[in-house]
Amino acid sequence: MIHTLEWTDHGVRFLDQTKLPTEETYVICSTPEQVADAICTMIVRGAPAIGVAAAMGIALAAKNSAAESPDELKDEIDHAGELIAKTRPTAVNLFWAIQRMKEKLEQVRTQPVAHIKHALIEEAQRMHAEDIAANQAMGRHGATLMPSSGGVLTHCNAGALATAGYGTALGVIRAAVEQGKRIHVYADETRPFLQGARLTAWELMKDGIPTTVISDNMAGAMMRQGKIGAIVVGADRIAANGDVANKIGTYTVAVLAREHRIPFYVAAPISTVDLACPDGSKIPIEQRNVIEISHIGGKQIVPDGVSIENPAFDVTPAKYLAAIITERGIARAPYPESLAALAGKTKVEV
Numbered sequence: 001m002i003h004t005l006e007w008t009d010h011g012v013r014f015l016d017q018t019k020l021p022t023e024e025t026y027v028i029c030s031t032p033e034q035v036a037d038a039i040c041t042m043i044v045r046g047a048p049a050i051g052v053a054a055a056m057g058i059a060l061a062a063k064n065s066a067a068e069s070p071d072e073l074k075d076e077i078d079h080a081g082e083l084i085a086k087t088r089p090t091a092v093n094l095f096w097a098i099q100r101m102k103e104k105l106e107q108v109r110t111q112p113v114a115h116i117k118h119a120l121i122e123e124a125q126r127m128h129a130e131d132i133a134a135n136q137a138m139g140r141h142g143a144t145l146m147p148s149s150g151g152v153l154t155h156c157n158a159g160a161l162a163t164a165g166y167g168t169a170l171g172v173i174r175a176a177v178e179q180g181k182r183i184h185v186y187a188d189e190t191r192p193f194l195q196g197a198r199l200t201a202w203e204l205m206k207d208g209i210p211t212t213v214i215s216d217n218m219a220g221a222m223m224r225q226g227k228i229g230a231i232v233v234g235a236d237r238i239a240a241n242g243d244v245a246n247k248i249g250t251y252t253v254a255v256l257a258r259e260h261r262i263p264f265y266v267a268a269p270i271s272t273v274d275l276a277c278p279d280g281s282k283i284p285i286e287q288r289n290v291i292e293i294s295h296i297g298g299k300q301i302v303p304d305g306v307s308i309e310n311p312a313f314d315v316t317p318a319k320y321l322a323a324i325i326t327e328r329g330i331a332r333a334p335y336p337e338s339l340a341a342l343a344g345k346t347k348v349e350v
């Protein structure tokens with residue numbers, strides 16, 4: 001069992017993803033500031049995981065508060081929310097989680113301060129449990145789309161490490177394997193942060209799921225050689241028209257999949273669907289430090305002074321998707337209708 005993040009009596013405990021795969025160490029954050037830092041530095045990463053981390057960061061603000069009135073506590077919660085909202089702009093789950101915690105506070109605002117604090121801590125823990133249940137449901141829906149045997153390619157890490165547990169894209173693969181499908185995963189290494197090589201390979205090895213790591217520029221050749229029967233990736237934000245923001249390089253994989261007539265699936269919880277965002281052009285794309293490109297393992301690999309770009313995500317237009325797998329069912333084109341219908345459905349209960 002992989003414990004990506006957990007609420008403990010001492011604070012939020014994160015498996016430090018910057019140290020994997022060579023070191024399995026944990027970091028305890030006892031303040032919202034420390035949680036914000038853990039999100040920025042990618043100790044915790046992946047859209048659903050940073051959503052749950054944000055909720056727990058706000059729960060820490062409640063736990064640590066010396067506020068004597070609900071209004072005073074609300075100011076502190078708002079402040080923690082603002083701080084955490086500044087960490088990473090693309091994954092909508094972060095903002096969804098902050099909003100949900102604020103709504104919880106509104107629901108119980110007339111209660112004594114101790115009760116409000118307790119309700120916020122409970123809500124963050126509920127979001128953790130709900131995320132695992134959503135991933136398992138997503139797995140059940142998505143497994144039906146996986147081939148009975150052969151290669152399935154994934155990009156980045158949309159696994160247990162990117163969620164509270166089980167994973168979205170890797171949850172679909174896990175469920176398919178649990179059903180007896182003989183899947184061999186091809187994991188794109190995912191330059192520059194190497195989530196595929198370091199994290200996807202690590203967690204699939206732990207589960208005994210056969211995995212081959214390839215560098216990103218090998219994906220097209222693997223498809224052409226007939227080694228890939230399906231592709232499944234996660235998402236950081238899905239616009240109302242079905243355009244998908246995910247780890248940089250996802251767009252390239254989707255275009256290659258179309259050329260080779262390989263189905264390209266996106267697996268994500270409903271909390272990743274942003275119906276307020278009309279299309280992919282409106283999704284904010286995080287630009288990360290250029291040192292992630294100029295250096296590998298601390299060693300400089302490009303000349304001093306050269307221009308570098310480092311967008312962390314790209315947008316795949318909806319026309320490349322075979323389907324979007326959610327915990328509430330499978331959405332197919334036309335996405336404006338199918339996503340809106342799923343978003344309106346009853347949520348999966350824990």
Ligand code: MRU
Nearest residue numbers: 045046047156158162234235247
């Ligand atoms: O920069 P990261 O590692 O947070 O990016 C993660 C991804 O792009 C994932 O594919 C996405 O968040 C979905 S995780 C279930």
